[in-house]
Amino acid sequence: MYVNRAGKMDCKIxxxxxxxxxxxxxxxxxxxxxxxxxxxxxxxxxxxTNLNRQFLFHDADIGKPKAQVxxxxxxxxxxxxxxxxxxRDLTTxxxxxxxxxxxxxxxxxxxxxxxxxxxxxxKLTMKSNYEICIPFIDxxxxxxxxxxxxxxPGITACWECSIDTLPSQQDTVPMCTIANNPRCxxxxxxxxxxxxxxxxxxxxxxDVQSLLEKCYERATRFSISTExxxxxxxxxVIKSIIPxxxxxxxxxxxxxxxxxxxxxxxxxxxxxxxxxxxxxxxxGCFMYSFEFERLPGCPVCSSSPD
Amino acid sequence: xxxxxxxxxxxxxxxQDNLNQARVCVLGPATALLQEVSKNLVLxxxxxLTWLKEKSAVQPGPLFLAKLKRDLEPLTSKQLEYEEKGLxxxxxxxxxxxxxxxxxxxxxxGKQTTLVDLNEVRGRIGTKFPPVLNTSVSGFYGYxxxxxSEPHFVLQSHPxxxxxxxxxxxxxxxxxxxxxxxxxxxxxxxxxxxxPYIILLIKCIAILQxxxxxxxxxxxxxxxxxxxxxxxxxENALCESNYVEARRYAYLAxxxxxxxxxxxxxxxxxxxxxxxxxxxxxxxxxxLTLLLVLKNMSRGNKNxxxxxxxxxxxxxxxxxxxxxxxxxxxxxxxxxxxxxxQQSLIFSRKTVSKDVxxxxxxxxxxxxxxxxxxxxxxxxxxxxxxxxxxxxxxxFQGEFIxxxxxxxxxxGLQLDCNYPVMAFFGGAVAQEAxxxxxxxxxxxxxLFLYNGINNSxxxxxx
Numbered sequence: 001m002y003v004n005r006a007g008k009m010d011c012k013i014x015x016x017x018x019x020x021x022x023x024x025x026x027x028x029x030x031x032x033x034x035x036x037x038x039x040x041x042x043x044x045x046x047x048x049t050n051l052n053r054q055f056l057f058h059d060a061d062i063g064k065p066k067a068q069v070x071x072x073x074x075x076x077x078x079x080x081x082x083x084x085x086x087x088r089d090l091t092t093x094x095x096x097x098x099x100x101x102x103x104x105x106x107x108x109x110x111x112x113x114x115x116x117x118x119x120x121x122x123k124l125t126m127k128s129n130y131e132i133c134i135p136f137i138d139x140x141x142x143x144x145x146x147x148x149x150x151x152x153p154g155i156t157a158c159w160e161c162s163i164d165t166l167p168s169q170q171d172t173v174p175m176c177t178i179a180n181n182p183r184c185x186x187x188x189x190x191x192x193x194x195x196x197x198x199x200x201x202x203x204x205x206x207d208v209q210s211l212l213e214k215c216y217e218r219a220t221r222f223s224i225s226t227e228x229x230x231x232x233x234x235x236x237v238i239k240s241i242i243p244x245x246x247x248x249x250x251x252x253x254x255x256x257x258x259x260x261x262x263x264x265x266x267x268x269x270x271x272x273x274x275x276x277x278x279x280x281x282x283x284g285c286f287m288y289s290f291e292f293e294r295l296p297g298c299p300v301c302s303s304s305p306d
Numbered sequence: 307x308x309x310x311x312x313x314x315x316x317x318x319x320x321x322q323d324n325l326n327q328a329r330v331c332v333l334g335p336a337t338a339l340l341q342e343v344s345k346n347l348v349l350x351x352x353x354x355l356t357w358l359k360e361k362s363a364v365q366p367g368p369l370f371l372a373k374l375k376r377d378l379e380p381l382t383s384k385q386l387e388y389e390e391k392g393l394x395x396x397x398x399x400x401x402x403x404x405x406x407x408x409x410x411x412x413x414x415x416g417k418q419t420t421l422v423d424l425n426e427v428r429g430r431i432g433t434k435f436p437p438v439l440n441t442s443v444s445g446f447y448g449y450x451x452x453x454x455s456e457p458h459f460v461l462q463s464h465p466x467x468x469x470x471x472x473x474x475x476x477x478x479x480x481x482x483x484x485x486x487x488x489x490x491x492x493x494x495x496x497x498x499x500x501x502p503y504i505i506l507l508i509k510c511i512a513i514l515q516x517x518x519x520x521x522x523x524x525x526x527x528x529x530x531x532x533x534x535x536x537x538x539x540x541e542n543a544l545c546e547s548n549y550v551e552a553r554r555y556a557y558l559a560x561x562x563x564x565x566x567x568x569x570x571x572x573x574x575x576x577x578x579x580x581x582x583x584x585x586x587x588x589x590x591x592x593x594l595t596l597l598l599v600l601k602n603m604s605r606g607n608k609n610x611x612x613x614x615x616x617x618x619x620x621x622x623x624x625x626x627x628x629x630x631x632x633x634x635x636x637x638x639x640x641x642x643x644x645x646x647x648q649q650s651l652i653f654s655r656k657t658v659s660k661d662v663x664x665x666x667x668x669x670x671x672x673x674x675x676x677x678x679x680x681x682x683x684x685x686x687x688x689x690x691x692x693x694x695x696x697x698x699x700x701x702f703q704g705e706f707i708x709x710x711x712x713x714x715x716x717x718g719l720q721l722d723c724n725y726p727v728m729a730f731f732g733g734a735v736a737q738e739a740x741x742x743x744x745x746x747x748x749x750x751x752x753l754f755l756y757n758g759i760n761n762s763x764x765x766x767x768x
Contacts, residue, residue: 024729031338031368031725049311051381055349058380077372143316144737144747148761173621181500183629184621223630232311243315246349247740250342250733257726258446258758265723267759277761281737282464283748285450287756287763 010036011264014101016090016117018042018066020053020244021107021139024253027056029105030074030081032261038074039101041086041093042067053246091116098134099124103260105137107253109242111166114138118151118159122301125154135263139256143243146252148277149292150259154301156275161295185228188219189237202238251279255287309383310351317462320661321744322351326384328743329354329406331436333393333424334413335362338725339443341371342732343411343739348378350740354387356407358396362416364704368725397423405434405586409739412440418702425683428455434586437742438683441735444700446718446758447693448731451686451768452738452750454678456586459593461665462746463674471616471671474559475523477508481635485509491538495546498539500625502632503552507559509535510552525557532556548623589745592658593673596666599650614643614667640667676751685768686753693755718759727758 011034015025018040029035044066046057056073057066067085074083086093090113098104098120108114118136125133136151138159151158177183178191192214193200200207208231215234219226235241255277262268274289296302308314314322330352334340336359344355357374371377375388396402397420404410404427415421421440428435433456441450477485485508488501510531514523521527532552536543543549585591603612617640619633644667651658658666666673679685689695696716699706708716734754741749755764 027370028726028729031370032723033368034723048309051383052310052313052349052351055345055381059383177623181624181626181629183624183626222626224626225633232308232314236315241312241315244312245316245737245740246346247733247737250346250736251730254726254730254733255761258730258761261723261726262759265721267718267721274761281734281747282466284750284765285734285738285754285763286765287761289761 010034011102012037012039012100013260014038014098014104015040016042016104016106016113017108018054018056018070018085019044019050019107019109020246020249021141021253021256022066023054023056023070024249025105025107025139025256026070026074026083028254028257029260030078030083032257034264035081037082037084039084039086040067040070041088041090042070043087043089053244053249055246095120095124099132101134103135103137103263105139105256105260107139107249107256109140114159115163118153119300121151121153122158130154135260137256137259139252141242141244141248141252144245144248144281146248146255146279148252148255148259148279150263150273150275152270152275155271156273157292157294158298158301160300161298162276162292182218182222182224185215185219185224185226185233186237188215188222188224189234192218193234193238202235208234248279248281251281255279313350316464317740317744317746320665321462321746324744325351325740326353328352328408329356329387330739331356331358331404331407331410332413333358333360333410333420334415335360335364336366336369337414338367338369338728339441339731339735340413341369341374342729343413343441343735344374344378345371345381346732346736347739348381348386350736351382353382353384356389356391358391358393360393360416360420364416367722367728393420397427404431405436407436408587408743410436410438411735411739412438413735414442414701415440416701421683428453428683431455433584436586439735439738439742440683440686441731442697442701443724443727443731444697444719445721445724446727447697447716448727448756448758449686449694449697450731450735450738450750450754450756452676452752453683453685454676454752456590456678457594458587458676458742458745458749459590460674460676460741460745460748461593461662461669461672463669463672463748464746465672468618468620469671470618470620471613472504472558472619473615474504474507474511478639480638481508484631484635485512490535493539495540495542498536498543499546499548499623500628501548502622502624502628503548503555504619504622504632505628506532506535506548506552507556510556511559523560525560528556528559529553546623551623588659589662592662593666595651595656595658596647596663597673599647599654599656602654603646603650612646614647614670615640616668616670617641618668643667674748676749679752679768681768689768691755693757694753718757724758727756730756730758 013029013035015022015038026040029038045063046061046066048062050057056070061069065087067087071083071085121134121136133153138149140147173187178187182188182191193211197214200211202208211234212231215229216226274291276292277289280286310322330347332340332344379386435455438453439450442448485505488505510528513531514527536549582588582591600612617637619636696706696719700719706719738749741747750765751767753766753768
């Protein structure tokens with residue numbers, strides 16, 4: 001059974017991701033007096049489009065590693081707390097690193113690293129026969145919507161148990177439509193970027209500019225409206241950019257941190273807690289939690305330790 | 307790519323312009339909640355912020371920003387217009403220009419008299435008083451109350467499932483002509499496979515209306531007609547994607563397009579708007595003006611309200627040529643409907659901005675309205691909700707002695723370590739302010755109650 005060891009000592013927490021959610025989580029934790037040490041992992045560098053929400057970064061920080069700048073911001077203002085940055089891919093860190101934390105909170109934007117950390121933590125619990133059991137709290141946002149999952153490895157549903165609830169990959173348009181019957185500007189962009197000019201690099205401004213011209217040409221040839229066409233629109237389609245704003249990030253990150261506080265302070269019954277929370281602010285403001293049960297045949301948490 | 311790219315994808319360049327030009331007033335003592343709201347708004351592009359500071363004897367708890375102005379400035383690329391004033395002094399000043407603010411946000415107000423005084427000012431100023439968001443957090447709980455002084459309109463409500471206005475049951479002459487150019491009996495399967503499902507459905511409806519004209523059109527009957535029509539091309543036609551789409555969307559053939567009931571009800575209740583000068587937000591005045599123009603245009607036609615066609619067409623299986631032609635027809639009709647509205651505007655000697663007119667025409671049918679409350683800023687006190695009354699007691703009397711029965715229910719009321727709850731409300735309240743300023747997405751109407759112990763919320767109208 002899960003024994004709350006964290007409550008007896010100063011708390012050491014790991015944050016995965018130093019983006020919109022990561023910055024918020026780090027700030028919230030820095031304001032809790034029982035948190036003494038925080039590690040933060042992120043391999044990305046700061047970009048201009050981050051600055052509408054990642055408030056620990058300023059214009060002069062563009063190009064610098066996120067984890068480092070975030071840690072420096074907190075360390076320089078709150079000397080009683082120690083923040084340790086790790087500028088690297090979290091999947092290259094060994095389980096001996098992860099097992100040193102009381103809580104792991106993630107604010108990641110991809111699925112694979114979440115699956116990795118989930119599996120690592122479940123294995124730690126299983127192999128140690130529940131001696132090690134690190135709560136993993138995962139937040140995610142998309143526009144004005146978000147979710148928080150609280151995973152007590154080996155006890156409540158793990159991240160993999162709910163993988164089928166993820167929306168299937170966006171509706172794919174058949175290749176023959178893209179090639180022969182394009183009807184909207186998205187079809188044009190898809191064709192130009194994947195078939196006509198796969199060599200163009202979307203990270204290069206000059207290449208994106210020539211993508212724009214090629215798209216314009218092709219759209220005109222098919223009498224497709226170019227009204228929406230711009231470099232920002234093209235990048236949105238190719239990179240499937242997810243809209244993101246400070247407000248949703250704040251709500252989701254806060255919910256992650258509250259889950260941590262409640263576990264630390266023994267305020268919830270972990271085995272029967274509503275471990276999934278949904279937030280949607282596009283019509284009014286809505287927050288709903290429910291218990292997601294463990295998947296009996298879950299490939300990660302139902303198998304015995306190997 | 308620019309600084310606001312990730313949020314402009316939510317509310318567009320015009321929404322961002324509104325944010326850049328907005329003036330926000332935060333009102334309350336120095337608290338984490340006030341800081342969090344301000345931080346989120348400045349990040350989103352608010353560049354004019356006024357803090358009317360309420361004196362408070364209560365310790366503020368841990369604050370993240372050491373100096374509000376200095377720490378907010380680097381969060382925007384623009385010059386931050388920041389003002390900090392004593393609230394008591396402003397409340398005594400009877401000519402203070404409250405209407406200059408786009409929205410007023412009350413955070414953790416400590417004295418009930420502040421609320422009473424402000425309510426008195428609001429009553430005096432009337433509809434020109436800005437929307438007020440009143441919010442407070444105690445322990446692991448919190449509330450947020452929106453108090454409007456005029457109706458708030460949302461043209462771009464961004465519904466999760468967009469309902470397209472296709473006019474399948476009421477095709478206009480140009481569309482009928484185009485549909486008739488497709489003679490399925492003289493067509494091979496290849497040509498058939500390039501016909502948009504909309505055209506197939508309009509053909510089916512025409513057939514059903516021709517024979518048993520009194521019978522109601524149902525999705526089932528449309529599907530039967532569809533099979534007959536398509537079989538005339540050949541059995542292989544039933545394997546084509548456009549046939550599959552037509553079957554799937556057959557239910558659209560029996561859903562009535564046109565003005566939704568909500569909007570009809572609204573049109574029935576709206577009064578002639580007074581002068582634009584009586585409105586706090588010209589946007590709301592302009593939308594109401596347009597709704598009244600529609601009402602005028604529909605006069606003499608009791609059955610339905612005139613509803614401009616939106617030019618939006620979903621993507622569907624089709625050749626490029628057929629789809630573009632169809633889209634052009636929808637766009638031309640939408641353009642025509644818009645010009646009819648423009649003429650009607652001229653006739654009634656009203657003007658509205660181009661942006662509002664365009665948004666109105668391209669989102670008609672998705673328009674949402676939030677009405678001002680019957681009560682006022684003190685409406686929250688007339689509550690029977692036990693959590694809200696407990697919150698108000700803690701907020702204004704400092705403590706709440708729970709009866710034994712309620713002890714467990716309110717166990718989070720006096721807990722500390724609640725900085726994240728402040729941060730949560732900082733996000734929620736800033737989001738509501740952004741909705742009010744941009745007129746994108748529907749604001750909370752009008753009370754939001756949060757329970758951080760079980761991660762749940764309720765929303766209801768006081």
